[in-house]
Amino acid sequence: MTDQLAPDATVVIVGAGLGGVRLAENLRTGGFEGPVVMIGAEEHPPYDRPPLSKNVLTDAAERFDLKPPDFYTDSLVELRTGEHVDSIDTAGKKVAVTRADGSSYEQSYDALALATGLLPRPFPGAEDVAGVFTIRKLEDAERLRAAAGAAKRAVVIGAGFIGCETAASLHTLGLDVTLVEPAETPLAQSVGTTIGKLVTRQHDEKGVSVRAGTGVEEILSDGGKVTGVRLSGGDVVDADIVVVGIGSTPVVDYLDGSGIELASRDVGGGIACNEVGRTSADGVYALGDVANWRDHGGAQKRVEHWNHTVEQAAVVAAALLGTDHAVTAAVPYFWSDQYDLKIQVLGWPKADDDVHVISDDGHKWVAYFSRDGMFTAVAGAGKVGAVMKMRPKLVTPTPIEDVLPD
Ligand SMILES: Cc1cc2nc3c(=O)[nH]c(=O)nc-3n(C[C@H](O)[C@H](O)[C@H](O)COP(=O)(O)OP(=O)(O)OC[C@H]3O[C@@H](n4cnc5c(N)ncnc54)[C@H](O)[C@@H]3O)c2cc1C
Known part of the structure; x- marks a missing residue:
């Protein structure tokens, strides 16, 4: 089966992040001339997320737009920011959209691409405590940077890549940082404990206190403002700010009732796709952090890395254009900047x-x-x-x- 686009087909992209932008670009460079509409819930023009735990935290002047403003007009990509897709009617091939002012409309599509990313998992019970942060959006990083300017001590919960980077950035800003991780070392779940120990050494050298093998039992607060955390062994670590980096969940709420199949949690959840990103619904694709693609060995897998998203955008564009370039890169790659x-x-x-x-x-x-x-x-x-x-x-x-x- 092919969904190869007719020349005047309308492509609607939900999510104006890395995956959405790269898909739009690939469609144009691949010669597609029909309407491309990109709908994004955030108010900003699309920006890059990796700097949020790095340069954006340490340097107020840093901003990373994915494309110059002219890109969207020059390439005839209709960018609609501040608009949220609430639901999808796969039989009628249309999406229901709410604008920032509360008004709503329906948008028809011939092909639909879902690139809606992730939402960080909050720490249970601490959702409304002032001084507790997660990082996914530009505003998150800006708010954290502002709070860090008035803080002395920070606890980062979770030593995955984003937690480790955030600990490094807060240390660079001059804070006294404790990084708490229930596994034996940082990064143990993704790259194992040998690498985890090398990364721990790097944080030790800088004076960041790594408390591995210890969970956080509770985020402590006084008058609605964070005061620290209680570790599973009972120790209390005082903090003016706490950053929660305990993972993320795919944004799929708008798919309720659409019939589009989701992948099971044990293979990472998200939107179930075949090897080129096609979902269970006719003409609907998914890519990026939200997408759970079948690999060429037949296994379903969801990956939360920048390069992976870029490669998937090329594959989805090729599938839509009916061209041959339908393979992901032979060797996956990712990076993390710490100190x-x-x-x-x-x-x-x-x-x-x-x-x-x-x-x-x-x-x-x-x-x-x-x-x-x-x-x-x-x-x-x-x-x-x-x-x-x-x-x-x-x-x-x-x-x-x-x-x-x-
Ligand atoms: C802090 C941080 C640091 C990172 N650092 C690295 C790194 O060093 N190396 C690396 O390889 N990767 C890194 N990543 C991962 C990388 O940024 C992601 O893989 C990439 O952003 C995925 O792109 P995406 O298009 O799938 O999702 P996103 O970039 O998250 O874009 C999704 C967009 O969809 C919008 N959206 C969601 N639901 C709707 C809806 N219903 N209607 C309209 N719009 C909607 C969202 O608001 C969002 O703007 C990092 C991520 C973060 C958060």
Whole structure:
């Protein structure tokens, strides 16, 4: 089955973030000349999210629009910001939209792409406590930066990539930071404890207190304002601000009643898609953080990384245009900036892979991952060349023995 677009078809994109913008761009560069309408709930023109836990926190002047304003007019992409898609009628091929002023309308589509991203998980019971933050939107980062300016002590709950970056940024702003993580080390769930220990060392060196193997039982407050956290062992850590980085959930509420299939939670949830992003509904695709694509081995998987979203946008555009470029990149990649180090990961690391530290000068390091004797991934901190040069060895199956130094 193909959904190849007629030349005058209308493409509606829900979500004006990275996935939405890249899809619109790919459709135009691929030669599509019909109407492209992009509807985004945020008031801002589309911006990049990775800087929110990095430069946007540490530097008030930083802003990262995904495209210059002219892009939308020059490429005839109708950008409608501050508008929320409330529901989808897949039989009638239209979406119901509410504008910021409360008025509403319906928009018809021939093809529909869903790129609605994630919402951060709040800490249960602390949703309304002043001084408790999550980071997903520009306003979140701006509010956190403003609060950090008047704060001395911060606790970051959750040492995934965003938690680690936020701890580093708050330390850079001069705060006394405690990073709390229930797993044995930071990043343990994604890249395992060997890398987690190297990352812990980096935070230790800067004086960020890493409390791993400890959960947060309660966020403490007085008069509606945060005062600290109580750890699972009973210790209390005082804080003027608390940042919650305990994961996110796919934004799918507007799909209620649409019949569009969701992926089960045990494979990551989100919108169930095939290998090119097609959902269970005719002419409807999903991409980016919200999308759970089938990989070429038949497994469903949802990935929350920048490069992945960019690649999916190219694949969905190709599927819609009926062109051939329907494969995701051979080797997945993501990065994280913490202090002066760029951590990069190339490949398919799993938390329980064998990890071989190839070089470590006490600050910068490189490690290879293997599973069942095969090379699966490379990770490095401050070692761009050493990481990137391994790509060819990951493109084709390679025994780990062939890449380990003698
Ligand atoms: C703080 C932070 C740091 C990150 N750092 C890194 C990093 O270092 N490296 C990396 O690889 N990745 C990083 N990422 C992940 C990367 O930013 C995402 O993978 C990428 O933004 C996904 O793009 P998207 O288009 O799927 O979703 P988003 O960029 O989230 O865009 C979704 C948009 O859809 C809108 N929307 C939702 N529902 C509706 C609706 N019903 N109607 C209309 N609009 C709607 C939302 O308001 C939002 O604007 C980071 C993410 C965050 C939040």
